[in-house]
Amino acid sequence: MPQTHSTNPATTADRLGIEFQTVFGLPPVEFVHLAADLGCRYIGLALTGTPDNPHHYPPYSLREDPALRHRTRTALTRNDISVSLGEGFVIRAGRDIRDSATDLDIFAELGCTRLATTSMDTDHQRTVDQIGQLTDMAATRDMQVVVEFAPSLTIPDLPAALSIITAVARPDCRLLIDTLHFIRAGHHPADLAALDPTLIAYLQLSDHTLHQQAATYREDTLNRLPPSDGELPLSAILDTTPTDTVIGLEIPMLTRARNGETIHDTTRYCLTAARTLLEHGALRQPGDPGARCDRRSSAQDSRTGKD
Template sequence: MPTHTTVPIAAGRLALEHQTVLGLPPVEFVHLAADLGCRYIAAVLVGNPVNPHGYEPFSLRDDAALRHRTIAAMREREVSISLAEGFVVRPGGDVRGYAADLDVMAGLGAAVINTVTMDPDLGRSHDEFGTLAEMAGERGMQTTIEFAPSLTIGDLDSALAAVRHVARPDFRLLIDTMHLVRSGHTPADLAAVDPTLIAYAQLSDNTIRQRGTVYREDSIDRMVPGEGELPLRDILAVLPPDIVIGLEVPMLSAAQAGEPTEERARRCVQAARDLLTATGAVDQAPRTER
């Protein structure tokens, strides 16, 4: 039976995100987060297709025994799911098809689900967001909308328009630091947003200009917070002090070069703690209501 380092769970705000661990199965993911002193993980139901370490495929959707082991590990290590990913609005799709997945995530104790849209029909996307938020709310979960230059909702203003359209207090913004800056926004733009509309943030670093030939190349090969060009201290300084900060730092090149998942994650966690300490925001505990 493996042993794990015991790290006191501080009143910290950090979540380790599934993209950071690139396919690590959920029970091992929970233990890694706890070993690094993180209270939260952001999870998906099925293993990441980008899997440079060759981890065993998994499906929390189909494997009830795995769900039970994951819940047991979370209880043992005092870790919970801060964000559930994978709820995408697609052209011609119907978000009501996510009912079973929402049930699974609610059963795992997820607090928030995240959504994006790849449907170019903006009006239809807005309506689908409303349906999804209602379904999540019926299961005790909040919903966030994420924007990125590669998506239909490509910037902060468009995301705010979606929030206004849905008009539910449990449908709010997710701020990804890379997407925020790459979509042309500044920390001052973020500071102008009503903080009650911001529910979650994802922290990573990168160059300001796109490096890859397509946006996805940069999205799966980011930099440790503080090692790139993004104004992270200024962004963190204006985010609400009581939201979870998820470390979404997939570093595909480092993984392919042989750096273990634990070492990459440890570097990211320490860098994030240093940045939060520099902003004076590290001791604020996130909101716990759902």
């Protein structure tokens, strides 16, 4: 039976999604069923699996398998689940984003409403031009583009991301805030509070230590923590985030997966922690210290695909 959800955008059930990195290569139809079983409304999706696959799921390609696309679309519709984020649009030197037009068509076919992009190209102007081109291509398919930053990327921090969004100068090019990357880039919740809230179109939620623990940044990001299990100021970040923003749980826990913990158990624990965190914030009164700001966003609504 299809899952039923509240239409109030401020409810936790309506805001939470599961990102594809969290499920380590789980094939898309099974991914949709996992989200439905856990009462989650959104998923972030890539067209192929991740290189880290500790559960040894069979490889898949939504790009090369039309039958899989049909089954995925059917599962999404039957379970009332939306693809809130399409991944895989990294700007790289020597590659033209226009060659990704077919990938955009596939995400549009699956009902995706926004695409994530970032850059590994050190040429700032080329990054601006390529993200602008991607935004224009997405707009013709009723999708927006969100720009992600991380210390390991050539868009390393919030000012760098904002400079690109300003240069692109399209209303459908906005910010993706990953809580781990945001803090590790040296930022504070007050930096988000100072922004025009309409710039924030998507939030990826995870917890961790304040400082890197592993030998490499990537290794560290593959072993994140559920909300409130780490040191990040998540409540303060959520307080500055528009209340209609989709919150994708990007919480890969590679070591736990290698030790035999199932994706179902991991994701259920993370969702429970996120719901508790959000509900705690919702209980605070407007006059309480740290109360959530009533900030409205004109971010694209994932149910209708319209502003």
